[in-house]
Amino acid sequence: MIPFVAKRLWNGFLTLAALATLTFFVMRLAPGGPFSRNRKISPEVQANIEAAFHLDEPVYQQFARYIWGILRGDLGPSTRFRDYSVNDLIAAGLPTSLTIGFWAILVAALVGIALGLAGALRRNGWTDYAAGAVGVIGIAIPIFIIGPLMQAYFSVYLGWLPVGGWNDGWRSLILPVLVLALPNIAYISRLTRSSTIEVLRENHVRTARAKGIGPARVLLGHAMTGALLPVIAYLGPASAALITGSILIETVFALPGIGRFFVDAALNRDYPLVMGITLVYGGFLIIFNIMTDLVRGWLDPRIRHEG
């Protein structure tokens, strides 16, 4: 188990280091500095600003400063929101993003697995067709279409829920979480359905049925693990999809999360903020992938022993 974890941690570290390096150089090489839009500033002011953000130093020095900052957990000042550091902004936006992401993945996993199981156990029953329909909708209609449509119906037309924002407690959560969960529900239910059908045909499940322990135990004790392994493996990449989704969701529903900050920073060339959020996303993705691997290793001794 220890080499299994160590290998994944090391890979995660490599990825993060590569991500930090790539982000830094992409941002340095990208055309147009953060202040090039303000034509009116005098050369002295420009020089002052550049000095304040260390843009006058040679690139390798900036890189060293940046890496040193990351190691100390200091992501530097934001160039757009001058009074805030990147750390402040991430600290302000992360709770919103995490709350939505957490609920969305929870809803997606529970509903997706339930729909997939129902479909697999009662093939061609009404739940199977319902799940199929949800699957098609979730995959073919992108978040940025279904989100606005739900806003138009539930918020503008029916007036049940807030159109957007973060000031109505749990009612602010419902639409964003639902819309973000939908494509994942679609994917997870399809995956669960096909893997359950496949597992139920496996020989070891037949052995379990031959033991006479009853259908419930056969399903929960013997078929479930194999059926859920692919689903768990998908949750790693799903967290990446969730990042994509949260960027859209936060834009559509005007939520103060790091996804919206990221788009804003990218459009305004706020290098430090872009880099900071990229690292946060990368870190989460890596942690999530490692956790996924650990759960798979915990469930499947063959993965665990392989290392």
Add this chain to the structure above:
Amino acid sequence: MKADLPKLRSAASVQFSRFSANRMAMISVWLLALTVALCFLGPYAFPFTAEDADFDNISAGVDLFSIHPFGTDDYGRDLLIRVLEGGQVSLMIGFLGALVAGVIGVLYGAVAGFAGGRTDNIMMRFVEVLYGFPYVILVILLSLLLGGGTLALFTALVFTLWLTPAVIVRAQAQSLSRREFIEAARAGGMTSWQIVTQHIVPNTISLVIVYGSLLVPEVILSESFLSFLGIGIKEPQASWGNLIQIGTSQMATDLRLLLLPGTLLALVLFCLNFIADGLRDAFDPNEH
């Protein structure tokens, strides 16, 4: 090699008949063909382009029998033409992007799988590291690096999407390179590059078609997603993504600006997904 041809043909015809027996997939093919034809030919039926403003008909409503059947936006530009021309951009990026990403991925994977050893190790480690990146973030960063715009977006999308075909083809190439006919080709004096392009790549075609067909909707979705955020294709150039964005901002007063491009995009994604499913079932019936 000649002797293999009839066998190949019959396999292909089996796959074709299996695909054409899939009703949803066939309906999707026709619907998609219709949409493509509409997007590329439709605009010629009108005496104006998507950029032409009709100042007499600003924000005209839906009137199917007028010159602007779906009305105009608040610049007086014809909505239908804009959506169709936006479709041209989205579809072109989707198909071209998938094609280019597919070709790069196939070659990369074939070379890595065929070479094996250290070359393979280094090449795949690179892919692994890129895989660990948050995909959207990478696209956004790259398209910023390249200065934004259509070409930058295209390059960024291709750069992030060749990974999956590379991994799939590499596994296939690895098992192929151990087969006798590769040994024979090598003994016959073919260069490594000839073997890769003439033996390895053709033998991975069916896999590539299946996964390539999944790339198309992915590219289209990513393009419209980024254009929606304002990072991809920008006004006045229309694309489904930025049209939907405009539609969203005016949703409270006029839902049709959202519905028209949204419906077309959803339709295309819907068709592409069913086609991809059909192809997978046709080429790889064991999967199901």
Add this chain to the structure above:
Amino acid sequence: MDCETPLTQMNTNLLSLHDLSVHFAHGGGQTTVVDRVSLTLGAGEVLGIVGESGSGKSQLLFALMGLLASNGNATGHALFDGQDLLSLPTKALDRVRGASLSMIFQDPMTALNPYKRIGDQLAEGLIHHQGLPRAAALAEASRMLDRVRIPDAPRAARRYPHEFSGGMRQRVMIAMALLVKPKLLLADEPTTALDVTIQAQVLDLMLEIAHETGTAIILVTHDLGVVARICDRVAVLYGGRIMEEGPAETMLSDPRHPYARGLLATTPRLEAAITPRLPTIPGAPRSGGAMLPSCPFAPRCSDKMPACDHMPPLRDIGPERRLACHLEPAP
């Protein structure tokens, strides 16, 4: 009627099959893989069912266990211990299978759950059927693992299937099937997937333990060498029908049915495990819904005669011997 034994008389037997048929529905059609099989088995008896692949012998066992694929359907009667296995609802069947009726499957590589420790997989049946506490069941399981000669049984019980070889896994399966001390063990080609050198060991082990617990065995195999070594009685199955049946000794030394003779002739040395080289005939198992009236072996039979267009019933042809062939006149 194929079977002349009246139903009432069967009840003294542990298992009596009466006109058991298995059909599979697919694409509007129906295939019959087991065709009106009638058999009896006494307590502690070892019956070999011999036939080529596709003769329906495995499906016969699956039908008894209620394990047919979802498009499969079994008709007829299978009286086991006073209950008709074929008409029992799942709940009642679950009180029988895994308790007084166990099964060993053909492929030990896939028959065990890869995610559970083998000790737990063994103990599961004891806990469920006999209400043993987990610790006691595990102790019992590890004792049984030792009994099937798995080295270091207490530690082995904590291992997972993938850590064992095929032969070891099949020992685990045997331990699992016999741990509950069933009255009847169904063994579906238990050694086919194993290395030739260990087939005999594994079979002997199975037989040894079954004798201790007084368990009867139905052993499905295509290997006449195995039958000769361990079976009391043999039934030869072809195209889903019983061709000939009788005590192993007399049947193997003096087979009457052309197919049985063919099988025996293609097995040069009884001690070696060699698959009969008879090619499977095209078209069998029969399909198309209706059961054909002709003898399924007729197309390949060297003694074919016009009467073979009608399959003769199984008839007694001597002490405990039955035959379904026109060659042998009724005594």
